[in-house]
Amino acid sequence: MRVWGTVSDVAVQRRELKFKKPGIDRFFHFVVTTGALVSLLVLGLIAVFLFLRGFQIFKDMGLSFITGSLWEGTGAPGEPTTYGIAPMLVGSIVLSLVAVVIALPLSVAAALFIEFYTAPRLKKFLVSLLDLAAAIPSVIYGLWGFFILAPRATEWAISLNHLFGWFPLFHVPAPFFDGSPFIGGMVLAVMIAPIITSVAREVFSQTPPDQISAAHALGGRKWSAIRYVALPFGRSGIIGGAMLGLGRALGETVAIYLVVNIAFKTNLNILFTGSGNIASMIALKFGEASQYEVKALLAAGFVLFAFTLAVNMFATYIVNLSKRKSA
Amino acid sequence: MTTPQKPWKKSVGLRLLDGGFAVLGLTLSGLVVLTSPMAGPEAVGFVAIPVIAIINFLRVFREGATARMNALATTLIMSAFLFLITPWLSVMGTVVSRGRAAIYSGFFTHDMRITPPKSALDMGGIKHAIIGTVIMVLLASIISVPLGILSGVYVTEIRGRFTGLVRFITQAMSGVPSIVAGLFVYSTFVLFFESYSGIAGAISLAILMIPTVARTSEEVLKLVSEDLRFAGYALGSTQSRNVFKVVLPTVRSGLVTSAVLGVARVAGETAPLLMTAQYFIASKTNPFDGPIASLPTYIFNMFQTGNRNSVDRAWGAALVLLGLVFVLFTFARVVTSARRRR
Numbered sequence: 001m002r003v004w005g006t007v008s009d010v011a012v013q014r015r016e017l018k019f020k021k022p023g024i025d026r027f028f029h030f031v032v033t034t035g036a037l038v039s040l041l042v043l044g045l046i047a048v049f050l051f052l053r054g055f056q057i058f059k060d061m062g063l064s065f066i067t068g069s070l071w072e073g074t075g076a077p078g079e080p081t082t083y084g085i086a087p088m089l090v091g092s093i094v095l096s097l098v099a100v101v102i103a104l105p106l107s108v109a110a111a112l113f114i115e116f117y118t119a120p121r122l123k124k125f126l127v128s129l130l131d132l133a134a135a136i137p138s139v140i141y142g143l144w145g146f147f148i149l150a151p152r153a154t155e156w157a158i159s160l161n162h163l164f165g166w167f168p169l170f171h172v173p174a175p176f177f178d179g180s181p182f183i184g185g186m187v188l189a190v191m192i193a194p195i196i197t198s199v200a201r202e203v204f205s206q207t208p209p210d211q212i213s214a215a216h217a218l219g220g221r222k223w224s225a226i227r228y229v230a231l232p233f234g235r236s237g238i239i240g241g242a243m244l245g246l247g248r249a250l251g252e253t254v255a256i257y258l259v260v261n262i263a264f265k266t267n268l269n270i271l272f273t274g275s276g277n278i279a280s281m282i283a284l285k286f287g288e289a290s291q292y293e294v295k296a297l298l299a300a301g302f303v304l305f306a307f308t309l310a311v312n313m314f315a316t317y318i319v320n321l322s323k324r325k326s327a
Numbered sequence: 328m329t330t331p332q333k334p335w336k337k338s339v340g341l342r343l344l345d346g347g348f349a350v351l352g353l354t355l356s357g358l359v360v361l362t363s364p365m366a367g368p369e370a371v372g373f374v375a376i377p378v379i380a381i382i383n384f385l386r387v388f389r390e391g392a393t394a395r396m397n398a399l400a401t402t403l404i405m406s407a408f409l410f411l412i413t414p415w416l417s418v419m420g421t422v423v424s425r426g427r428a429a430i431y432s433g434f435f436t437h438d439m440r441i442t443p444p445k446s447a448l449d450m451g452g453i454k455h456a457i458i459g460t461v462i463m464v465l466l467a468s469i470i471s472v473p474l475g476i477l478s479g480v481y482v483t484e485i486r487g488r489f490t491g492l493v494r495f496i497t498q499a500m501s502g503v504p505s506i507v508a509g510l511f512v513y514s515t516f517v518l519f520f521e522s523y524s525g526i527a528g529a530i531s532l533a534i535l536m537i538p539t540v541a542r543t544s545e546e547v548l549k550l551v552s553e554d555l556r557f558a559g560y561a562l563g564s565t566q567s568r569n570v571f572k573v574v575l576p577t578v579r580s581g582l583v584t585s586a587v588l589g590v591a592r593v594a595g596e597t598a599p600l601l602m603t604a605q606y607f608i609a610s611k612t613n614p615f616d617g618p619i620a621s622l623p624t625y626i627f628n629m630f631q632t633g634n635r636n637s638v639d640r641a642w643g644a645a646l647v648l649l650g651l652v653f654v655l656f657t658f659a660r661v662v663t664s665a666r667r668r669r
Binding site for chain 1: 394405417422471485500501507513541570598601650652653
């Protein structure tokens, strides 16, 4: 008698779901991935080339390239040559700090105003104005700073010194107030305020509306809602925006070049004439530098690059953190 | 159906009252300034802010601590805002008012080949600077727009394992100081070919442009709905075909916007051009042929010359440059809002 096999006898195999990407897609992926990674490559190349071209300086000067405060000589044989960028490094930090200290409170207030006090149509217009202000070329800010702001800011500096001269920061060794870090910092403040304002406004716009309504329902006014809901909610966004502004201020070249009296000295009296940052020093010395000095300028460029990159990565990290929190 | 009522909304009368008290505060501080050694409109502003704040504080004094703080904070926030936009409006106003002096009928059709910077304002012009800027910005766009869009496509379409990295790098790159980009191109390109050139300037601008294009194109590509992508796949399309026939055409105007914003970002860059393209007094169209002029370096050079007429020329070119940025921005906004309406 013939026995028919049952289904289980037949080798039944689960068929693998296989998906092989078509060749054209693999090519497409390759092209897009390469294109996307070019920016990574460029960033790497910038670091590598500036470091390599400046390597001889790092080797010759050692750590005193960062800590030294003399910039002398052309590197010709027999001539004593020392390069140290400490005064300009300090100058970069002082100028940017002055800028952030002036711009941050005003920007946060302006962001609050645009977000919470304006009608939708006016808000749209003001956001456009912010974008436009952020896109005004720095050479134009420099011209304006030199011809319009500086004469007035010098007067303000004199009054400040008159009132608060006993405080070391506002002390001046001699009555020269033009081209000071204070004036340079003010121009930088005008330049970075749009950035800080738009980052802060964007964070404020994500404040949960129900929490604002809750603040009103508890009898609060607008300020209570801002003070107890919007500001705590946007704190990391504000910090991140300030850091982004700081990063932009650290690397600004032309505006500082035009407005500040570039002097190679460490100046912590912010109302006193003469200062500068790394970028403006590079622009100043670049034109008539010897071959050896150009290497030193490229090395200084590497330091500036590493410094701003660190500040920016940190800022980006903080801003992303606050975005994730709100998402 | 009733329209939503807003009983808490300030009536027109109340608003007028607020304005009236602000004017009163301004007048008071004007009087204070006139009777003191301080002078100038900015002094009035400095004094008016606390004066108006105190007036508003006193007006709501009987309504309790919350209302008092609210009045103070509102005044301070509004005045901080006015304080902040004053310099921007001043920049734009100054550029327009001072820039007009240098502009005459030949300003756009002459260069500085036979005109010394300090000569009268009815000679010479910025033709060479405009040509140079257009050439370098065009070349920079040719390099950076495809790369930026590719990086946007990578983040939104392929979503591969480098997605986080690519996004992070573009953000970090947008903070690279412009002079560093210039130094990089100098240390590679200019030193290698032993000559400043338009192409070197264009490459340094492209480096600064990539992050802007990448970020904005990512933003617009994110707006493409998933359904549209799935519909393409359901029809048996490959991913590459889907991207080129469905995704990219959907956001075409948005991609144009991203390129325009990138151009607006770099058109006014000065520092990188100082060490890559330098400056030249005559018109030239060959980007491989030595130093070339551009609007920002023209402004910079005319300012450096320091003569009354050359400074006026700098303001004139600044007006043209600002106008260019403004036109690009308006264009980008119009294109974007046209897309939204559709």
